[in-house]
Amino acid sequence: MNTPTRGASSRVLLQKLRDVLANREGGQERLDIMVRVIAETMDTEVCSIYLRCDERTLELCATEGLNPEAVHQTRMRFGQGLVGRVAEHGQAVNTADAPRTPGFRYMPETSEEIYSGFLGVPIQRLGESLGVLVVQNKSVRKFSEDDLHGLEVVAMVIAEMAEAGAFTSSGDLGGIAPPHSSPVFFRGIQGQEGVAEGVVHLHDPHIVITNPVSDDPEAEHRRLHDALHRLHGEVDRMLDTGAVDEAGEAAEVLHTYAMFARDRGWITRIEDGIREGLAAEVSVEKEQASIRKRMSHMTDPYLRERFHDLDDLSYRLLRLLSGQRDDRFDIPDNAVLVARNIGPAELLDYGNRLCGIVLEQGAVSSHAVIVARALAIPLVLQAGRITREALEGDPILIDGDTGFVHLRPEDSVRSAFREKMAMRAEAQEKYATLRELPAQALCGTIVSLHMNAGLMADLPSLVSSGAEGVGLYRTELQFLVRSKVPRRAEQAALYSRILDSGRGKRVVFRTLDIGSDKVLPYMRPTDEPNPAMGWRAIRLGLDRRGVMRMQVQSLLRGANGRPLSVMFPMVAQLDEFLEARKLVFDEAAREVSMGHVAPQSLEVGAMLETPSLAFAPDAFFEIVDFVSIGGNDLKQFFFAADRENERVRRRYDTLNVSYLTFIGQIVERCDRHDTPVSFCGEDAGRPIEALCLSAMGLRNLSMRPASIGPVKHLLRRCDLDEVRAVIDDACASGAQSVRPAIEDWLYRNNITL
Structure with missing residues (x-):
């Protein structure tokens, strides 16, 4: 028996598949032609395409060589059999003796037990498994590295086609629904209470590539380098804005970002994908998927952050290649922001134009949550996979009270949700009548x-909510949303405006509570095994007296003769409070000696956040003002x-x-x-x-x-x-x-x- 020819290149495969992509057949016909072309080109008896029909289930959607009656009948869970193993782990399986390979699952309806040589590769888009592409041979055959590489490239093209709906255009795919069309429910966690009905606005817009194969590599190279030229211009403008000190750590971060944008290895890998026959966008996504895969295995936070820079650069390059303008602030009135994660400054840029926020990641004490609460915008965190399911403009319901999100909801769900919204509105009217009552x-x-409170945007709520004052003003948010330390005059002006907005009501300013999860953009994060119990809040302030002293001076000047209440966070013992209190009164005396107006009254308090302070000496409770x-x-x-x-x-x-x-x-x-x-x-x-x-x-x-x-x-x-x-x-x-x-x-x- 002659040994079959091995090593069909991805270039040859893509050339033969180009006509399949261009034909006007329905989705099933496209799949049938694809498996036949792949099997012929790679000289294999079997080629099969399995696509995901729900979050954890694969369905045989096309085959050349297996029992055709098994199409749309054979299903398996992720992890089941060799095919399920490929989907579960996102890694290829290449074996010369499939029936004896651990994990093999016998499926009598397909007759696949007679095939020994097996090569299965995941059909993935940006790390998400959409299916599995398989080739098989009766003879004992270990497929070559060329075969493996070629099949992986084809699998990426299939992923792009599936994302674009190329296989569901005529609704003929049995149980496989068109992408981004069915209702989806997400169970996240509560970030900020409230309910909202609106439409999806993606923080990073979804890019669908309708033509993943190129027949003119030279033209694709020109498109790539034109986009890279514009990308370098964008990054250079970021460096030239003067938003960060040239010698500071933030500048180092931006310079590193600019260096990555010109990284020869990154660019070469994208160029290699174009030479294989991929469109420039698909080649960028191929490299982006590889970056994300490496990120998922990294434990070093610094390296993860650097790879995150490459991931962000890939997105920017995709946007430029696809001609998609950055219109993230051109949003509808009922926009619900959907993002993997978001920083406080970016969220503040959106401001009150959002009616809801859904994040795929995030933590309950994150800066984004603090800002969302300040803006009173309903927020749900950890709604897994929502950025991959949602499309711009999709209808969405968000319940911040329960952490539930309904994407493309059915009419019955929408009706029940609107009833809840009406009940909340009625309750708010009832609470409004109590505003002036004790x-x-x-x-x-x-x-x-x-x-x-923590933002100027909070202060209008002082009147509308009926609050008797501000019991906690988080001063660190002003620092978290900026790329460098605010100047003393800027801080003093802000504190003065806050007291103005308070209209004579008591405002208690908490000094900087940074460290732990609140790392300033221009502050080098410390490697602590338990940061919540580490170098943070008053501990950091007493070690970095210059920062604490400048903030206290700003508070005293911002008071400008009005009553001032200051409290220190995370006090654990008496001597910490005594040191911090002395610093406040020393600075107050110094301000007076310089001719500045002293506060009408000065209260210095402490936050009791550690059990140890509850057992502090009596002297603490005698000296602390509150x-x-x-x-x-x-x-x-x-x-x-x-x-x-x-x-x-x-x-x-x-x-x-x-x-x-x-x-x-x-x-x-x-x-x-x-006390x-x-x-x-x-x-x-x-x-x-x-x-x-x-x-x-x-x-x-x-x-x-x-x-x-x-x-x-x-x-x-x-x-x-x-x-x-x-x-x-x-x-x-x-x-x-x-x-x-x-x-x-x-x-x-x-x-x-």
Whole structure:
């Protein structure tokens, strides 16, 4: 028997497939012709194409050599058999004896058990498995590297065709639906409460390549180098803006980015793809997919960031090649932003033009979440694969209360969602009527409700929400959204505008809480095994006195004779607070000596976010002007459960008996020393949690503005003495959480949220 000719090049394959791409046949006919051409060119008895029919299932969609009756009948899950293994791991399988290869699955309807030589490659687009391309031989045959490479290139072309809907144009593909056409549901996590109905606006627009094969490599090379020339111009303009100091770390990052844009190896690999017969766009995507694959295996954060630069450059180059202009800010009124992730500065650029945000990645304490909360835009995080499913203009429903997202929803889902939106609107009208009323419980106790803020955009909510002041102003956001440290005069001007917007109401400025997850763009990140418990907040400020001193000076000048309240984050022990407090009063005296106006009054407080500070010496509670319990950090340290880790974040409950008892002890200690105490954090804005915190003795709560109405509504219908009795009874009964008892009490008293 003659040995079959091996090593059909990708160039030959693509030339023969070009006519298939150009014909006007339906989707199934195209697939049938493709498998026949590939089998003939590679001299194999079998060629089969399996495409994904749902997220985890493959369907045999075309074959040359297997039983034709198995088409659209044979299905397998990712990971099942050799074909499923290719799809699951995104890696080729090349074996000379398939039936004896671990993982082989016998499928009698295809008659494939008689074939020994097997080569399967993933059909992928930017790392996502869309299917598997397989060739097989009866004889024992290990396919060559040329065969493997050629089949991988063809698989990439098939992926582009599938993405463009080339195989579903006539709706004849059995169970395979056209891409981006069916309703999709995503279960993410809550970022910012609220609901919204709108249309998708992609932060990185989806690029569909309709002609993935080129018959003129020279023309494609010219297109590539023209796009590269424009890309280099864009990058050079970024360097010439003067937005960063020439000697700073941010400048180093931009120079590295510019160097990557001219990297000869990166460009050569793209040129190689064009020489094989690929269109320039597909060759760029081929290299981009390789970059993402390498990124997925990297643990070094610096290297991952550098490869992220290459990934971003690839996208920019694709946009230039496809002629797609950067119209990310030309958006409709009901736009819901969909992105893999986004930084705070980019999100601020969109501003209030968005009605919702859905991120494929992100964390609950990320900068984007903080900005979204400041802008009161509903946000859902970790909605996996949404950037690959969504198209510009797709209808979308986002529920920030539950973390649910409906893309291209069915009419029944849309109707139910609109009912929920109407109910929320009705509730907001009811809360608006309470705006001028105090949060006074039935027992006569009044709880002061303040708002959290971090942007000038927050301040209008001070009036509209009915907040009595700003219990926490996060000063670090001004630093996070800029490429270099804001100057003293810029900071002072901002703090002055904030106090102006406060209209005489108390505003508490928290000094820089940076480090951990809040790394400034111009600050070299530190390699810490547990950054949340590392060099951050007041610890960083006391080590870098220049930054802290400049901010304190800016706050004093911004006050310009008005009352000033400053508090330090993450205080763990008395001596830290004493050092920071001394710095504030030393700077205040220095400002007066320089002829600047002293604040009318100066309060220096501390955030109690570590259990250790609750047990500080009495001297701390005697000298501190006020204490703010930082519930978000305190809870994670109390329960030893990282709030960024979804596996453990939901394991603890604010209404846990141990935690509530601890809060009660803090309140009692502050009361003994006449130290004003408040509670600040997400839990303060949850009505049931706020009710219980108030019953434990807290009389000042600070929360996001949208939560003030619901919390006030519940407090005004409850007797805090009765609530405290329910809590005490639950504690005495040995219950782990008081939540069931409180919910039962509310139900028995016909008190709804």
